[in-house]
Amino acid sequence: MISKYRQQFNSNFTHQKYSLFLQNLTRELLPISFRVAETPIFIPTGLQEKLIAAGEEIIHLIRRPDFKELTSKSIPDQWKVPGEEKHPHFLTFDFGICKDQNGELTPKLIEMQGFPSLYGFQAHLAEQYIDSYGLEKMASFSPFFNQMNKEQYVHLLKEILIGAHEPHEVALMDINAPDQKTAIDFYLTQKYTGLKILSLTDIFREGDQLFYEDNGKKIRLKRIYNRLIFDEIENKTHLFEQSFDPRIPLDIEWITHPNWFYRISKYTMPFLKSDFVPETRFLNEIDPLPTDLENYVLKPLFSFAGLGVVIDVKLQDIKDVKDPHNWILQRKVQYEPVVQALDGRVKAEIRLMYLWPENGEPQLCINLARLSRGKMIGVRYNKDFDWVGGSVGLMEK
Known part of the structure; x- marks a missing residue:
């Protein structure tokens, strides 16, 4: 440009x-x-x-x-998820x-x-x-x-992710971290900060505390750098039984807390x-509908990576929506x-x-x-x- x-x-x-x-x-x-x-x-x-x-x-x-x-x-x-902090750490x-x-x-x-x-x-x-x-x-x-320069940036990133803890007490967590498309980002983050990279099932709960094993040693987690998107695990909640359920009260710090995703x-x-x-409006609050729907995009609130988005909107697309309060209509x-x-x-x-x-x-x-x-x-x-x-x-x- x-x-x-x-x-x-x-x-x-x-x-x-x-x-x-x-x-x-x-x-x-x-x-x-x-x-x-x-x-x-x-x-x-x-x-x-x-x-x-x-x-x-x-x-x-x-x-x-x-x-x-x-x-x-x-x-x-x-x-x-309980325990929401006053603001998110990422925007x-x-x-x-x-x-x-x-x-x-x-x-x-x-x-x-x-x-x-x-x-x-x-x-x-x-x-x-x-x-x-x-x-x-x-x-x-x-x-x-x-x-800002790179040194200052990495220092701030580490301050936010690690805080007052030791790097081994902080884990970047995703559903299956090594196999994620963004895994290269995970390993670079580890390089910059020293934190652990763990899949959900690498973590286990005892009471309200979370742990993982490293070379046979049990280590307590104090903070989670959360990369787990609940949409991805909606049909895999059985994994919580093998690990822990984030929705119960836990003695853990979230970076950032899952509620901020929504x-x-x-x-x-x-x-x-x-x-x-x-111009963006909740679908259930629009009356009457625009007559030029071709100039709008229909989006579900709870999806990511463009899933479910309707680019060329027709009246039938809107009639087919069963939960209009969970959709927005946005001008193209x-x-x-x-x-x-x-x-x-x-x-x-x-x-x-x-x-x-x-x-x-x-x-x-x-x-x-x-x-x-x-x-x-x-x-x-x-x-x-x-x-x-x-x-x-x-x-x-």
């Missing part, structure tokens, strides 16, 4: 350089099971400023004294890059989560783009906001009124193909990633970018394309 850097990058691009970049990305790490794009995004100053402003507007809502009351119905009864906001009525680039909110993202991987990814492609010859770039989500979007947020966002590939233009989405320390303020730290040629950004909608997939936004220092 910064044309001079885009032109330099594209004119110097070769498939051999991309292949070397991918090799460097996974050297001494795990293979990556998702597609990484050929290029980073070069974020211009004007768009950077709008992204920051958009994020601040959302945080203003989250910081409202009545936010928990406002989102009290967001958590499904069967997935409420991630996804923005489609569009054009406004003046033809200028502007972000439009697509999704939001009070849940962690690829906080380990993105720092590593940016480093590899810069090193493997020799981008330091073009300019001094950074994926970080607020003049509180800060698609459920929150109807409460946001902003130029950076497309028109992504602008803003990234020049070798053979045309590609759409882009940028995720702002915040860290929120226990007794501090939310800090915008780093970003994640995704490139797409399909109807939606996700991997399943971009099969067999190149110049698509996971990426990162780089900004001039």
